Amino acid sequence: MKLGGDGVAYAAVLLERALVEIAQTSVPVLELSPANPAKPTFREMARFVLRVGAAQVLVPDSWWLFNHVGIARAQNIIPSFARRRFGVLLCGIESWDPDLSYDRKRVLRRASARIAISRYTANRVSELHPDIGEVVACPLALLPASPIATTFDRAVLSQIRENSVLIVGRMGRAERYKGHDELLECWSSVTESIPGAQLVIVGKGDDITRLREKAAALELTDDVLFLGFVADGTLEAIRQRVAFFALPSRGEGFGLVYLDAMRAGLACVGGSRDAAASVIDNGVTGVLVDPQEREALAATIIDLLRSPEKRTAYGAAGKRRFEAEFTFERYCDRLRTILVDAFA
Numbered sequence: 001m002k003l004g005g006d007g008v009a010y011a012a013v014l015l016e017r018a019l020v021e022i023a024q025t026s027v028p029v030l031e032l033s034p035a036n037p038a039k040p041t042f043r044e045m046a047r048f049v050l051r052v053g054a055a056q057v058l059v060p061d062s063w064w065l066f067n068h069v070g071i072a073r074a075q076n077i078i079p080s081f082a083r084r085r086f087g088v089l090l091c092g093i094e095s096w097d098p099d100l101s102y103d104r105k106r107v108l109r110r111a112s113a114r115i116a117i118s119r120y121t122a123n124r125v126s127e128l129h130p131d132i133g134e135v136v137a138c139p140l141a142l143l144p145a146s147p148i149a150t151t152f153d154r155a156v157l158s159q160i161r162e163n164s165v166l167i168v169g170r171m172g173r174a175e176r177y178k179g180h181d182e183l184l185e186c187w188s189s190v191t192e193s194i195p196g197a198q199l200v201i202v203g204k205g206d207d208i209t210r211l212r213e214k215a216a217a218l219e220l221t222d223d224v225l226f227l228g229f230v231a232d233g234t235l236e237a238i239r240q241r242v243a244f245f246a247l248p249s250r251g252e253g254f255g256l257v258y259l260d261a262m263r264a265g266l267a268c269v270g271g272s273r274d275a276a277a278s279v280i281d282n283g284v285t286g287v288l289v290d291p292q293e294r295e296a297l298a299a300t301i302i303d304l305l306r307s308p309e310k311r312t313a314y315g316a317a318g319k320r321r322f323e324a325e326f327t328f329e330r331y332c333d334r335l336r337t338i339l340v341d342a343f344a
Contacts, residue, residue: 006170007256008091011117011140012067015089018332019065022339030055032071045074053078060084063112063343069095072107087113087342090135092253092275096124108132113342115335118254120275136338139278140254141331142263142322152237159225163305164198166242166266168235168257169249171205177251179271180211182291184218189298191223194305199224200242202235239264244304244311247276248291255279258286262322267314269300279326285318 019027032048034040040048052074056062064086066072072088088111095104095116108114114135116122122137169178183199190197201211201224208226215224230238239245245261246269258268258279268286270276282288289300304311324330 007254008068010256011089011091011254014140014143014328014331015065015067015335017143018328018335021328021332022336028055049074049077053082056084057082063087065089065113065115067091069104069108072111073103075110076103076107083110085112085343087111087115087339090114090116090121090125090253092117092121093251095253096121096128098128100129105129105132113338115338116253118275118278120278121253138331138334138338139326140256140259141326141328142256142259144328145263146232152234153230156227156230156234157237157241160200160238160241161196161198162243163194163196164200164225164242165269165301165305166200166202166238166245166261167247168202168245168260169247170203171201171207171211173205173207173210175205175251176207177249177274179246179248179250179291180207181214182248182294182297183246184211184214184220184224186294186298186301187220187223188218189295190301190305191220193302197223197301197305200227200238201225202227202230202238204229236264239266242266243308244269244286244315246301247271248289248297249274249276250291252276259322259326262315262318262326265315265319267304267311268318269297269304281317281321284314285321286314 016029030051032040032044034044062084064084066086067089068091069088075083075086088108109132114133116125116135116137117140119137122135126135167183171180187199212226215221244267247255247257248269248271250271250273252274254275258270261268268280270280270286270288271291272288273290277288280286280288287300289297291297
């Protein structure tokens with residue numbers, strides 16, 4: 001069962017395809033699919049609970065996986081005689097909330113498996129909610145790469161400068177922890193040391209207007225490029241052109257965008273306060289820095305822009321780390337072990 005949106009949606013698709021690979025057969029999927037993903041209505045939730053309950057009654061010898069603790073709450077309503085064993089995917093900030101609601105904690109205690117998307121998330125949930133039971137980590141991965149697109153927007157690429165840094169991520173009012181503000185606030189220091197250094201921002205969301213206005217207020221209009229959504233082929237071409245990738249976030253439960261960068265052979269800059277440390281090997285595949293320390297963030301960016309050999313070494317090490325730890329095959333191996341332990 002799944003509810004999706006950006007990273008949560010990707011994790012759901014990854015989970016579904018891994019289950020198909022492990023079982024070597026199709027698996028049933030029930031989706032909530034609300035009109036407003038941020039706030040399902042009571043009627044939408046009620047219909048979903050009825051469908052989930054009926055499916056479990058019809059298939060008594062079964063177990064179920066929910067890709068989000070919010071929709072897993074359906075299991076609290078389904079009578080015990082109909083409720084089958086189940087697991088819940090813990091995606092990050094919604095599961096380590098210190099004020100996690102009673103119904104969410106209740107369903108997590110009832111679960112046969114609590115599967116976190118990173119070791120950081122597993123550790124943080126366990127520290128804040130030790131009463132829910134063991135939380136195991138199954139770090140995410142990328143699905144097999146699609147054929148490399150041969151078409152891309154040349155007009156977009158023509159705007160990318162030599163000393164450019166890429167950030168990719170949703171810009172939402174409720175997700176101001178990803179590092180866009182921090183990068184904008186330190187960029188004047190970067191351009192003082194490296195004139196013409198460019199910040200390339202890819203993504204969409206309801207906070208873009210504010211960030212554009214902030215860039216203008218900081219007199220960064222000439223050095224910050226907002227591209228909005230770009231097609232996959234163009235984004236891949238951008239990755240091949242920029243110097244490195246940066247997402248100095250404070251609240252990532254994993255950070256799939258780091259894997260995209262690592263697969264492309266880019267060095268990464270991530271935040272030291274969240275799950276980036278589960279992905280980036282500090283000083284080997286990139287650099288971890290406290291996003292709140294603007295001077296340190298600026299110094300890190302300046303150093304990497306001035307050090308092409310270091311960037312190349314980090315990027316090559318990142319690609320090797322991706323291929324060793326974060327491929328679809330490795331994810332299937334990790335998930336298979338967890339499921340056998342929980343449901344065999």
